Amino acid sequence: MTTFLGMPATAPRGVGHLRGDEPFPAAAHKALANDQLRRNLRHATTTIRGKSGRVIAELPDWQELRSAGSAIKADVMSRLPELLEQLEARVTERGGVVHWAADANEANAIVTDLVRQTGSERVIKVKSMATQEIALNEALEAAGIQPVETDLAELIVQLGNDKPSHILVPAIHRNRSEIREIFLAAMPGVDPALTDDPPVLAAAARKYLRETFLSTKVAISGANFGIAETGTLAVVESEGNGRMCLTLPETLITVMGIEKVVPAWQDLEVFLQLLPRASTGERMNPYTTMWTGVTPGDGPQNFHLVLLDNGRSAVLADEAGRSALHCIRCSACLNVCPVYERTGGHAYGSVYPGPIGAVLSPQLTGVEDNASLPFASSLCGACFDACPVKIDIPSILVHLRNRAPHGRIERAAMRAAAYTMDRPKLYARAQRAAKLARIAGRRGRGLPLGWNEARDLPEIPEQTFRDWWASR
């Protein structure tokens, strides 16, 4: 006998960054008008695409690796509770403390409390999608604790009071002169003679961050992987800031989405090949940091792992959509997406932009809270081909469109079209009647449709194919 406990909850409203302020088309309208943004995006995505394509082509078994990554993730989702409890047991055995957070509010409260207990008024942060998702920085600030982002691009976003626009390259929408202005305005102790030369900008950030690393006692990170069999956590990054945060402070608090667990150490063999090649176009990550609980006399002596649900169980409950949880946050789908390349990440409203965001955000929040996102795709399929764990994003988009709320007029039109198309004689009459549409103006230029802003409608032919066939 089983007890039905109801569908798992979606991510709560009023907290976190999973919902935009306006529907995608309205947000995209602003982004499309920003020429600088479109140039930056095109340059950045084209560069990453090329680099990633070259290193992927080096591997003869790339397709097999993708299949393996997909299979491991499917296995994880099929026994997630068991693996999470195993992870909890191993982390605890090794001196860590595991906390379970049902949603963003719980996670923020747990982390804020833990930081308060240390007495520290500042924390250093490793770039983490999960903590952005739950708006942890805002929660810490409200509690009088200053979070400092230590990934260079995240720092640019934070100092600019901005939002990240790409999973991997959060400041992809900024160019170097904008970055110089942000540093001059907001970076403590910055040299007023700062130029916009990239090495100079990097050196300024390095100096500021180095002082911060050495004087802050608490760090907060996310996790790329959590290994159930050993209790080991893994973070991969490119700048070394993560290594600083994960080794220098006295206390380390890691917030990990529950889908990030993998069964065994050996599984990293697959993911540590897939992730760098698909994301930054590197053969391996410059920094791969792994730690297991607490090691006396080495590294943080207090370790807390916060396991975050925040709608993930609801995603898991949907058989047709759950593979969105397989995502390893590489952002390959963003870099190949023709929609993302034109609109950038802000248009998606959520911290998860691009194709994966269009399937993940609506599932985490419930599709009614992100109803425009499943439609923010031409279903071209480039994301599916690029995904290192073979998430069939187009099929999930179609699935979510079927669950999204529809407008009354559209619904009526679709019903009428289906009714007509299921009746060949009526359909043929409707085809002939379409000629009357010519009254609407030559090439449809007079029609009040968005389509007609940039495109002519085709001329209605004299004779349909079926009439021609009948007359043969």
Place this chain on the structure above:
Amino acid sequence: MRIALFATCLADTLFPEAAKATVRLLERLGHEVVFPSEQTCCGQMHVNTGYQRDALPLVKRYVQTFSPYDVIVAPSGSCVGSIRHQHAMVAAAAGEAGLAARAGDVGARTYELSELLVDVLKVEDVGAYYPHRVTYHPTCHSLRMIRVGDKPLRLLRNVRGLELVELPAAEQCCGFGGTFSVKNAETSAAMLADKMTTIESTGASVCTAGDASCLMHIGGGLRRKDSGVKTVHLAEILAAT
């Protein structure tokens, strides 16, 4: 061979030349073409816009209409993609397991034109003559959903008089995406603008593709900007002599 033609609602209504050319081409190659008159639409627009229940009768209609035929052809990679990859899913989601199985069978016998020619009829030189400079846009669903690969290009390379020029960034979507071009008209137009720039950069006088829908979109944009480049369906080029 006896081949059933699924004209697709779009070609039937707005681009009859593509469907007529498919008939002429296959007849010229010595095959018998039949047009089952009960056919209408594959239902892709409904499925991809979020109306799977409304698409169910159209899936049923397609399966019933084409079940009697061993080989079915459509001049559209996108419609074939929907038939092959979505029909069984729509039927299964509605709890119609029997229909889903039949949809899978009929879908497996439904070919896009270049697939039919190269894979089934084993012909790459169809004896066409088309003296123009042509560039080929590999539509997304032909490329990534049914994986026609270079079959259309192999057919085009054998057309007498035709100068084939490569389209830069060919695999990029033109921005059509069915109702995407209405719901996200501005983003779609931005994608189209880049596609038109690459097409015009080739110096081709004709842009061809295996889908009337994408060509309607690209052609609508090219006409609006009074470009000299025409859009012509692959079937029409292959039928030309």
